[in-house]
Amino acid sequence: MHRSSLTSQHLLSIFLSLAAAALLLLVLPCSLAAQKTALHLDGTPADPFLAASGKPVVLIFLRTDCPISNRYAPLLQQISSRYGAKVALWLVYPSRTSSAEKIRQHEHDYGYKLPALRDPQHALVTQAQVQVTPEAAVFDANHRLLYHGRIDDLYQDSGRARPAATTHELDDAIRAALSGKTPPPNAPGVGCYIADLE
Amino acid sequence: MPAAQQASFNRDIAPILFRYCAPCHRPGEAGPFPLLTYADAKARARQIAALTSKRFMPPWLPEPQELRFADELRLSDEQITLIQKWVEQGAVEGAPADLPPAPQFVPGWQLGRPDEIIEAEKPYTLPASGSDMYWNFIFRTPVDRTRWLKAIEIRPGDKRVVHHANILVDRNQSARRQEAESRAGFPGMELKIESENFDPDSHFLFWKPGTVPKPEPESMSLRLDKDTDLVLNIHLQPSGKPEKIQPNLGLYFTDKPATHFPLLLQMENDKKLDIPAGEKRFLVTDEFTLPVDVDLLAIYPHAHYLGKDLQALATLPDGSAKTLIHIPQWNLNWQAVYHYADPVPLPKGTTISMRYVYDNSSQNLANPNDPPRRVAAGNRSSDEMAHLWLQVLPRTSSNADFDPRMLLQESMARHNLEKNPADFEAHYNLAAMLQARGAQAEAIQNFELALRLRPQDATANNALGAALLAAGRISEAMPYLNAALRAQPDNFDAHYNLASALVSQDKFLEAIEHYRAAVRLHPDDANAEANLGSALAETGQLSEAKLHFRRALRIDPNHKLARENLEQINSDPKNLQQ
Numbered sequence: 001m002h003r004s005s006l007t008s009q010h011l012l013s014i015f016l017s018l019a020a021a022a023l024l025l026l027v028l029p030c031s032l033a034a035q036k037t038a039l040h041l042d043g044t045p046a047d048p049f050l051a052a053s054g055k056p057v058v059l060i061f062l063r064t065d066c067p068i069s070n071r072y073a074p075l076l077q078q079i080s081s082r083y084g085a086k087v088a089l090w091l092v093y094p095s096r097t098s099s100a101e102k103i104r105q106h107e108h109d110y111g112y113k114l115p116a117l118r119d120p121q122h123a124l125v126t127q128a129q130v131q132v133t134p135e136a137a138v139f140d141a142n143h144r145l146l147y148h149g150r151i152d153d154l155y156q157d158s159g160r161a162r163p164a165a166t167t168h169e170l171d172d173a174i175r176a177a178l179s180g181k182t183p184p185p186n187a188p189g190v191g192c193y194i195a196d197l198e
Numbered sequence: 199m200p201a202a203q204q205a206s207f208n209r210d211i212a213p214i215l216f217r218y219c220a221p222c223h224r225p226g227e228a229g230p231f232p233l234l235t236y237a238d239a240k241a242r243a244r245q246i247a248a249l250t251s252k253r254f255m256p257p258w259l260p261e262p263q264e265l266r267f268a269d270e271l272r273l274s275d276e277q278i279t280l281i282q283k284w285v286e287q288g289a290v291e292g293a294p295a296d297l298p299p300a301p302q303f304v305p306g307w308q309l310g311r312p313d314e315i316i317e318a319e320k321p322y323t324l325p326a327s328g329s330d331m332y333w334n335f336i337f338r339t340p341v342d343r344t345r346w347l348k349a350i351e352i353r354p355g356d357k358r359v360v361h362h363a364n365i366l367v368d369r370n371q372s373a374r375r376q377e378a379e380s381r382a383g384f385p386g387m388e389l390k391i392e393s394e395n396f397d398p399d400s401h402f403l404f405w406k407p408g409t410v411p412k413p414e415p416e417s418m419s420l421r422l423d424k425d426t427d428l429v430l431n432i433h434l435q436p437s438g439k440p441e442k443i444q445p446n447l448g449l450y451f452t453d454k455p456a457t458h459f460p461l462l463l464q465m466e467n468d469k470k471l472d473i474p475a476g477e478k479r480f481l482v483t484d485e486f487t488l489p490v491d492v493d494l495l496a497i498y499p500h501a502h503y504l505g506k507d508l509q510a511l512a513t514l515p516d517g518s519a520k521t522l523i524h525i526p527q528w529n530l531n532w533q534a535v536y537h538y539a540d541p542v543p544l545p546k547g548t549t550i551s552m553r554y555v556y557d558n559s560s561q562n563l564a565n566p567n568d569p570p571r572r573v574a575a576g577n578r579s580s581d582e583m584a585h586l587w588l589q590v591l592p593r594t595s596s597n598a599d600f601d602p603r604m605l606l607q608e609s610m611a612r613h614n615l616e617k618n619p620a621d622f623e624a625h626y627n628l629a630a631m632l633q634a635r636g637a638q639a640e641a642i643q644n645f646e647l648a649l650r651l652r653p654q655d656a657t658a659n660n661a662l663g664a665a666l667l668a669a670g671r672i673s674e675a676m677p678y679l680n681a682a683l684r685a686q687p688d689n690f691d692a693h694y695n696l697a698s699a700l701v702s703q704d705k706f707l708e709a710i711e712h713y714r715a716a717v718r719l720h721p722d723d724a725n726a727e728a729n730l731g732s733a734l735a736e737t738g739q740l741s742e743a744k745l746h747f748r749r750a751l752r753i754d755p756n757h758k759l760a761r762e763n764l765e766q767i768n769s770d771p772k773n774l775q776q
Binding site for chain 2: 065066069070071072075110111156157158160161162163193195196197
């Protein structure tokens, strides 16, 4: 396709992506066409906050192909066991193209026994203010965002991992949500930028 | 903005990606996601910009220098700036005509189908979590006689989980002793391989992601003997789920034996490694002066997690200096062998110096101890090391009456002893080399010094015993050979040597017991069978003697002693009825 100048090319791509977005919205069931929402793996709209009245909500943002995220699988399973039903913990996959099938396979491969959501429209991503996978967000029982950022400080830089984490932000934030104490300061995660990815 | 100033993927970024990223960032290789197309790059644009500007990717530790390395995976400052610009300008694709052809990769074995493939007998399952792990697989080689290899290709198994791998040539099958269960492999970051004769390692057999194996030049094929084990030492990092690791080795034979013999020299200063907790700049050095002219072919610096700034220099006899390698930000995970683009000539009298700086403070994010602890040298990843390996090709002069490799190794052993008179290996190795060139008395002296350092060591006891035997000092040899067997009852050499000593003292019955043990331990050793036969014959056990001579001849039809003795028994009229 011939493109004569920067301006028309730029507009063309916006037009195309709007068209794609419109198509996507049409495919979704019923009345939520106007509002961004996360989805259960079966495709139905999901609201992790609705299901968790009075409990803190913990969202962990992951990708199936992110080796940093994957390395956390055993730890995340442990954290979930530690807090049990006191918190509502969800794995959230913000990828626009990962299918439910692929996510289920991923959960199986990594031994996750945790509920998962897809967030292709980045509804939860926006609410949680996360930028990178893996990152976590902890909301208190009133669903105020207490903490968002890294799970711990295991990774200093992509690929530069410490032998063991020395800070444990996710764990501290969950305890803060349950006890009302001060949460840890937000600390950015290391990994893949959510905004760029398909 | 004028169109000419805009960076486009097709014109500007694709060439960089195809050359520096795609080799690992493609299906089946080490990268966790592909970087082969515009869509791949656009989806990771900011990540690519961030990691290349920090020079984290592509992974390449050494600073640029005058002595270039082959296959440098390093972006220029201009290339990095271009990537930044592309991302800032919106990461556009550009004109299709600008896109270079997609890179072509060889699927499967990079050097083509190997002549022989050996697979690890038992896989190793890496646990889902934990810190870095090292596992060793022992490969039994499928050769029935000495063969020459032009290459060994390592396929480590899952390339996303294996960080790097190394083959050690174990000509004595000594690593097998470390397996808890036969053929199951064993853990360990660093291992010692025992060697029977002067046979220095000659080639780096190393794999890291992106390694493209290259066949050796024709003149430098690698010798593979019967009964040699290849030990594959693999560095693994947990991925979050259990991973089954089952590596393969591909052997590529050549019928051209080596005519040039490179040598791996190891400089080190482990003894000086005593790093206090919190020390940010702990310096360790070593210097070695070459006793012969060499060409330097490749270099391999090695330290553990506290290593920070590693440097090697060569100061030539004329006073000029060359930087051989400089790594200002060492990362153990990316250790690699660096081959020089062209061999580096280093004349006799060149001093090679190693300067390694270690950081044992809490600011060193790789510090395995939190809080930092005092660290000394050792084999575990939480210990430290200060090693510098050099692959050199000595220049042989036409009138040389010495083996330059032997001279190099001897100089190195003496140098090590100057640094550390309590260096067991250096005494032992020096003794072995002295013995190989016939300097018997000095060899014995050094074996004795080695033994004083490790009185229970089976190998050293046996070696001293054997040296004394060779010097005709039989009664002196016996206690050492017995000590070797007390330490290691299944030591073939000690049984064999002790039996020989007993024979020379006419103690045939005792000798027979030890030859029997030797034969049990090495059922295909013709000498052991033949000597057992001879000892039996001396005690009149002729039919059994004949049995063993025949066994010797089945193993080696040309075995002179077995043939002659068998003929003698058969032709002696007194023995006809037996």
